Amino acid sequence: MLVxxxxxxxxxxxxxxxxxxxxECTHSQVKLGIRAPKQVTVLRKEIHLTGEQNRLAAxxxxxxxxxxxxxxxxxx
Amino acid sequence: MAEILTRQFGPLxxxxxxxxxxxxxxxxxxxxRKFVLIERPSVAPILFLESLDSxxxxxxxxxxxxxxxxxELAMTPEDARLLGSDRLENVVCLAILTAAPEGPLTAxxxxxxxIDPQSRRAVQAVRMDKRYSHRHSVGQEPACx
Numbered sequence: 001m002l003v004x005x006x007x008x009x010x011x012x013x014x015x016x017x018x019x020x021x022x023x024e025c026t027h028s029q030v031k032l033g034i035r036a037p038k039q040v041t042v043l044r045k046e047i048h049l050t051g052e053q054n055r056l057a058a059x060x061x062x063x064x065x066x067x068x069x070x071x072x073x074x075x076x
Numbered sequence: 077m078a079e080i081l082t083r084q085f086g087p088l089x090x091x092x093x094x095x096x097x098x099x100x101x102x103x104x105x106x107x108x109r110k111f112v113l114i115e116r117p118s119v120a121p122i123l124f125l126e127s128l129d130s131x132x133x134x135x136x137x138x139x140x141x142x143x144x145x146x147x148e149l150a151m152t153p154e155d156a157r158l159l160g161s162d163r164l165e166n167v168v169c170l171a172i173l174t175a176a177p178e179g180p181l182t183a184x185x186x187x188x189x190x191i192d193p194q195s196r197r198a199v200q201a202v203r204m205d206k207r208y209s210h211r212h213s214v215g216q217e218p219a220c221x
Contacts, residue, residue, distance in 0.1 A: 046202045049210045050187040051104030054200075057174040057184070058105070059124070059134040060084040065175050069122050069136055072173075072181045072215030 083132040084124065085114065095128065096191055099158050102200045103187070108133060111198070113191075123170065125189065137170040143183050143214060148207075151190065155201040161192045168193055172200075173214070186210040 004012060011021040017037045024031035034042050061069070077089045090112045101108050110128040121142045127133040140147045149169060156162065168191040171183040185208035191198040 044202065044204075046186055046204075046210070047103050050102075050184060050200065050202050053174060053182075053184050053187075053210050054102055054104040054135070054172065056176055056179070057135055057172045059136060060082075060132065061134070061136060061175070065177070066119055066122070066136070068175045068181060069173055070119060072175075073121055073138065073142060074215070 080126075080128055080131050082126055082134065084126065084134045088112075088114070088126065090128075094196070096125075096196050096198045098198050098200070100199065102135075102189075103202065105133070122173070125170070125172075136173045136175070137189060138173055138183065140169040140171045140183075140185065140188050143171055143212065144185065144208075147185065147188075149188065149190065149201070150203050150205065150207075151199075151201045152204060155190070155199045158199045159190060159192055159197055159201075160195055161197070163192075166193065167191060171212075174211070180211075181214045182211040183214050184210045185212040 006012065006022050008022050008025050011019055013019050018040065019035040021033040022030060023033045036042055059065070078092050079087055079089050082088050094112055096111045096113060098109050098111065100106065108127045108129045111125045112128060114124040114126050121138050123137050125135040125137055147169065149164060151159070151164070161167065170189040170191070171185055172189060174182045174184070187200050187202040187210060189198060190201045
């Protein structure tokens, strides 16, 4: 992983069309400004992970799949 | 009553007033806006979010309290705006379940499905913090016999 130190007001460029500017830094958060071409999707990583997880979760489920799900909630 | 031919349940009658609208879809399924929640006593507490836009699509879910009774909901202002509700104490929170044949049984606690029962609007509210996992492990896998 490339690591670069930047201060508020400074920026990095990625490829031809993407610019990420550090707008504001506090002790717990960094505020980024992102300029990118329209066709580039910019997402919080958590949203991307949830999209992947949703694709894995999407049914229909087999009877065995439902049985497995139920197994997770049976009181032993 | 309206009817839809689903892959999971075959022909399914539903009350049009019970349709749940996701104004922004769900991550990975942004075009899916209309769902119904299907409860079958035989598989409680598991519920199914059945898409009316794609009858082959259905998400298994469970009330989040069945996994973590202490779960604390946190929504971004954008998600709260989509839901159109500030009354978070009245919302229904579900966790989508994943049971891939080769993977463990998990629930997405990072991104609960939040439904306002009054307006019938819903969002999958992806948290900003790392307090909960998108692959929270659920229950005990049955031992091999």
